[in-house]
Amino acid sequence: MPAELILSNARLVTADRVFDGCLVVRDGVIAAIDEGRSGLPQALDLGGDYLLPGxxxxxxxxxxxxxxxxxxxxxxxxxxxxxxxxxxxxxxxxxxxxxxxxxxxxxxxxxxxxxxxxxxxxxxxxxxxxxxxxxxxxxxxxxxxxxxxxxxxxxxxxxxxxxxxxxxxxxxxxxxxxxxxxxxxxxxxxxxxxxxxxxxxxxxxxxxxxxxxxxxxxxxxxxxxxxxxxxxxxxxxxxxxxxxxxxxxxxxxxxxxxxxxxxxxxxxxxxxxxxxxxxxxxxxxxxxxxxxxxxxxxxxxxxxxxxxxxxxxxxxxxxxxxxxxxxxxxxxxxxxxxxxxxxxxxRGELQVGLRADLLQARAVGIQAVVRQVWRTGERVF
The missing domain is CATH 3.20.20.140 (Metal-dependent hydrolases)
Incomplete structure (x- = not known):
């Protein structure tokens, strides 16, 4: 498991809103959620896909x-x-x-x-x-x-x-x-x-x-x-x-x-x-x-x-x-x-302090395409 994972250029779905932003994972836990893109070179670009809780x-x-x-x-x-x-x-x-x-x-x-x-x-x-x-x-x-x-x-x-x-x-x-x-x-x-x-x-x-x-x-x-x-x-x-x-x-x-x-x-x-x-x-x-x-x-x-x-x-x-x-x-x-x-x-929410069980998905018409999945910050799909 990487010590830090940065997911950027995503449509984050939190408990009360949807916005373009980035999310940081440290040691398997959500450490930060921010609007806008990350400027760090190690950030993973999600291409505007949805980022949801697992x-x-x-x-x-x-x-x-x-x-x-x-x-x-x-x-x-x-x-x-x-x-x-x-x-x-x-x-x-x-x-x-x-x-x-x-x-x-x-x-x-x-x-x-x-x-x-x-x-x-x-x-x-x-x-x-x-x-x-x-x-x-x-x-x-x-x-x-x-x-x-x-x-x-x-x-x-x-x-x-x-x-x-x-x-x-x-x-x-x-x-x-x-x-x-x-x-x-x-x-x-x-x-x-x-x-x-x-x-x-x-x-x-x-x-x-x-x-x-x-x-x-x-x-x-x-x-x-x-x-x-x-x-x-x-x-x-x-x-x-x-x-x-x-x-x-x-x-x-x-x-x-x-x-x-x-x-x-x-x-x-x-x-x-x-x-x-x-x-x-x-x-x-x-x-x-x-x-x-x-x-x-x-x-x-x-x-x-x-x-x-x-x-x-x-x-x-x-x-x-x-x-x-x-x-x-x-x-x-x-x-x-x-x-x-x-x-x-x-778990179950994009919130700082909760488990980094995460899902990247793209909506294609009425179909949802699962592109990547992380469990406690480790990519499993």
């Missing part, structure tokens, strides 16, 4: 695609993590919370068996210095699965775990209040015929009645005792939001209705929606659109979810839409807001 991703299951690139194909975990990491850093994401799903509803799935393998591969790559982004862990707990609590307790003590979300994907409520969407999604995903789908639906409803409330309560209590950030998932009603707020959750992931998003925002939960929702213009599940929440002023955080390269374009698109999000506020949805919500106050 992106912070709270919820991505992208690693699973690399672990199982085709049905029935298990890829070596160390290689999968490095491939995933390369895709993450190329998208401008310098801090990523890799989501590990506890409680696989797929009767033929391997998620539960892969969990310890994925966790160990992530930790090993980080420890050996092979990963370019900073990887942390997000445990996604499917509370309707009978084995979720036990597996959660096996994993929650790992030092990389910093975020936990509780979810219930059983039919007839939350994300799948429309059961026809539930049938369409899972019949396509698991190739069920009608009889198999009916049996699957009955089983998931029964599991939810038996396990969800108790496991949600116990998991939240154990997270609170450990000081972990907690997120709700797919809240749809005022009752859901009241429960989440009562549990002391800090993030509301993917609320499915406007009233739930507004209530979450009022209660102090940071409302997280999918960046693909912004890029595509709506939810693939038929729920509330992220753009509508932005028009109402209640969208706080964007997550790339299943497509890492969606994060930066979504923020830039958000700033161009009919809402109150100027470029600094839109960029904050993928930088400062997720960092603070997850308890990381040392």
């Amino acid at each position: 992106l912070v991703e709270l919820h991505t299951d992208n690693l699973e695609k690399h672990m199982t690139p085709r049905p029935g194909v298990d890829w070596p975990s160390a290689s999968a993590v490095l491939s995933h990491d390369a895709q993450i850093i190329a998208a401008g994401i310098t801090t990523v919370f890799d989501a590990l799903s506890i409680g696989d509803v797929n009767p033929k799935g391997k998620r539960m068996q892969q969990l310890p393998i994925m966790l160990e591969a992530i930790a090993s790559a980080a420890m050996q210095g092979h990963s370019r982004a900073e990887h942390r862990l997000h445990l996604r707990c499917e509370v309707c699965h009978p084995d979720t609590l036990g597996v959660f307790r096996d994993l929650v003590g790992h030092p990389l775990v910093q975020l936990v979300s509780v979810m219930d994907h059983s039919p007839g409520q939350r994300q799948f209040v429309q059961e026809d969407k539930y049938r369409e999604y899972y019949m396509g995903k698991y190739q069920f015929d009608a009889e198999q789908m009916a049996a699957f639906t009955r089983q998931q409803k029964a599991n939810s009645l038996e396990h969800s409330d108790r496991q949600r309560r116990v998991i939240v209590e154990e997270c609170q005792a450990r000081g972990l950030s907690i997120a709700s998932h797919d809240d749809a009603t005022l009752e859901h939001v009241a429960e989440s707020a009562g549990f002391g959750m800090s993030i509301a992931e993917f609320p499915t209705t406007l009233e739930a998003a507004q209530a979450s925002h009022r209660a102090g939960l940071k409302v997280l929606m999918g960046a693909p929702n912004v890029v595509r213009g709506g939810s693939h599940s038929g729920n509330i659109a992220a753009a509508e929440l932005a028009r109402q002023g209640v969208l706080d955080i964007l997550s790339s979810d299943y497509y890492p390269a969606s994060l930066l374009p979504a923020a830039l698109m958000l700033a161009e839409q009919d809402n109150a999000y100027d470029l600094p506020r839109a960029v904050a949805t993928v930088t400062r807001a997720p960092a603070v919500a997850a308890g990381l106050a040392d």
Whole structure:
């Protein structure tokens, strides 16, 4: 890592404005921010491109695609993590919370068996210095699965775990209040015929009645005792939001209705929606659109979810839409807001004294082109 890095001739996006200037990094930390160009010969000319904080991703299951690139194909975990990491850093994401799903509803799935393998591969790559982004862990707990609590307790003590979300994907409520969407999604995903789908639906409803409330309560209590950030998932009603707020959750992931998003925002939960929702213009599940929440002023955080390269374009698109999000506020949805919500106050903003996680990007029409990325002042892309 160079002792000093000077980035000049850039469009800096700070917390409250956009201006032409230069930025100085010393020992991995932002040391100075000034308007105008640097006259020093060692300064790097960014050619008028945007200079942004490195992106912070709270919820991505992208690693699973690399672990199982085709049905029935298990890829070596160390290689999968490095491939995933390369895709993450190329998208401008310098801090990523890799989501590990506890409680696989797929009767033929391997998620539960892969969990310890994925966790160990992530930790090993980080420890050996092979990963370019900073990887942390997000445990996604499917509370309707009978084995979720036990597996959660096996994993929650790992030092990389910093975020936990509780979810219930059983039919007839939350994300799948429309059961026809539930049938369409899972019949396509698991190739069920009608009889198999009916049996699957009955089983998931029964599991939810038996396990969800108790496991949600116990998991939240154990997270609170450990000081972990907690997120709700797919809240749809005022009752859901009241429960989440009562549990002391800090993030509301993917609320499915406007009233739930507004209530979450009022209660102090940071409302997280999918960046693909912004890029595509709506939810693939038929729920509330992220753009509508932005028009109402209640969208706080964007997550790339299943497509890492969606994060930066979504923020830039958000700033161009009919809402109150100027470029600094839109960029904050993928930088400062997720960092603070997850308890990381040392990054996510161009501010003297914060970590020099930085991103050079060029806007080409509606496309955002990532040109360089630095993590604690060291170039990683």
